Amino acid sequence: MRIASLVPSATEMLFALGLGDSVAAVTHECDYPLGVEQLPHLTRSVIPEGLDAAEIDRAVRERTGVGEALYELDEDVLAELDVHLIVTQAVCEVCAVSFDDVRAVAERLPGRPEVISLDPSTLGEVLADIPRLAQATLVPEAGEQLVAELGERLEAVERAVEDAGRPRVVALEWLDPIYIGGHWVPQMIELAGGEDALGLPGEKSRTAEWAEVEAAAPEVVVSMPCGYYAEQAAAETMRWRRHLGLVGPRAVYAVDAAAYFSRPGPRLVDGVELLGHLLHPELVPAPPTRRSIELDLERPAPVG
Numbered sequence: 001m002r003i004a005s006l007v008p009s010a011t012e013m014l015f016a017l018g019l020g021d022s023v024a025a026v027t028h029e030c031d032y033p034l035g036v037e038q039l040p041h042l043t044r045s046v047i048p049e050g051l052d053a054a055e056i057d058r059a060v061r062e063r064t065g066v067g068e069a070l071y072e073l074d075e076d077v078l079a080e081l082d083v084h085l086i087v088t089q090a091v092c093e094v095c096a097v098s099f100d101d102v103r104a105v106a107e108r109l110p111g112r113p114e115v116i117s118l119d120p121s122t123l124g125e126v127l128a129d130i131p132r133l134a135q136a137t138l139v140p141e142a143g144e145q146l147v148a149e150l151g152e153r154l155e156a157v158e159r160a161v162e163d164a165g166r167p168r169v170v171a172l173e174w175l176d177p178i179y180i181g182g183h184w185v186p187q188m189i190e191l192a193g194g195e196d197a198l199g200l201p202g203e204k205s206r207t208a209e210w211a212e213v214e215a216a217a218p219e220v221v222v223s224m225p226c227g228y229y230a231e232q233a234a235a236e237t238m239r240w241r242r243h244l245g246l247v248g249p250r251a252v253y254a255v256d257a258a259a260y261f262s263r264p265g266p267r268l269v270d271g272v273e274l275l276g277h278l279l280h281p282e283l284v285p286a287p288p289t290r291r292s293i294e295l296d297l298e299r300p301a302p303v304g
Helices: 008-016 053-065 075-081 099-108 123-136 140-161 185-191 210-215 230-238 241-247 268-279
Strands: 003-005 023-025 043-045 071-073 085-088 114-117 168-175 178-180 206-208 220-223 251-255 292-294
Touching (some): 003 008, 008 023, 008 085, 008 123, 071 099, 075 099, 085 099, 099 114, 114 123, 123 140, 140 185, 140 268, 168 185, 185 268, 206 210, 210 241, 220 230, 220 268, 230 241, 230 251, 251 268
Parallel strands (some): 003 023, 085 114, 168 220, 220 251
Antiparallel strands (some): 043 071, 168 178, 251 292
16 A cells, blocks of 8 residues: 655654555655655645744735645645555644645546545544554554553553642743644643643634733743744744743743644654653653753753
């Protein structure tokens, strides 16, 4: 079976299921596991590079407001690859090629590949997508094994923090404007032994003002700008250190959102383990793949 992945989380899930050799092409944003970026790319972004956070938000709003796509799909390359399955998503119009566009392209291709859309809003739905994808790719046993392994790791974090106090946490998914982390992020915080002060499980991320963040009185702020890696997140967060100082948390962390929070794939479990360690370092050991930076708001640059 030859598979085209049009969303990074699906690419990660396919490789975790042992299907790496079947993946024929990926998106321009796919960068895990190592080497996947060498596969043919099927997409490109129409948002110019080099924009700051506010400019990115403005460009996205302008295009989506008039019904224009944020990504372009290379139909010619897709046709040449003659894939049997296309994996995409429809849950977030900012994250991938439009589902309707993908379906229309698939119907035009000579092989008429099957299209499967993974659209989770909760951590449970992310895990449920694994056996669903495994069934579609004829590896059901691999799906069952992967879900079992991920479930055991989540349970280990839950057990470790079950008797601990729960610090109030605010997860910032964007900073200009502020977006409060939604979908699976509030569940991740709860599993890790925290209390999400502003996010709602399964609900979309939403905009907020600094006054609302301050009123929530979080003990911990976790900055996870969507698609950013830890160093990018730290630099962006430090631009707002004056506002964060007024919020007054005891700790501010910039995390590797692109790896562990933005993408609804197996590495969300790594994100729960990371959060567990940040909130309860004495109870949850630092995961081997830890990618976080503790910020000192009194300094002009991130440390840690």
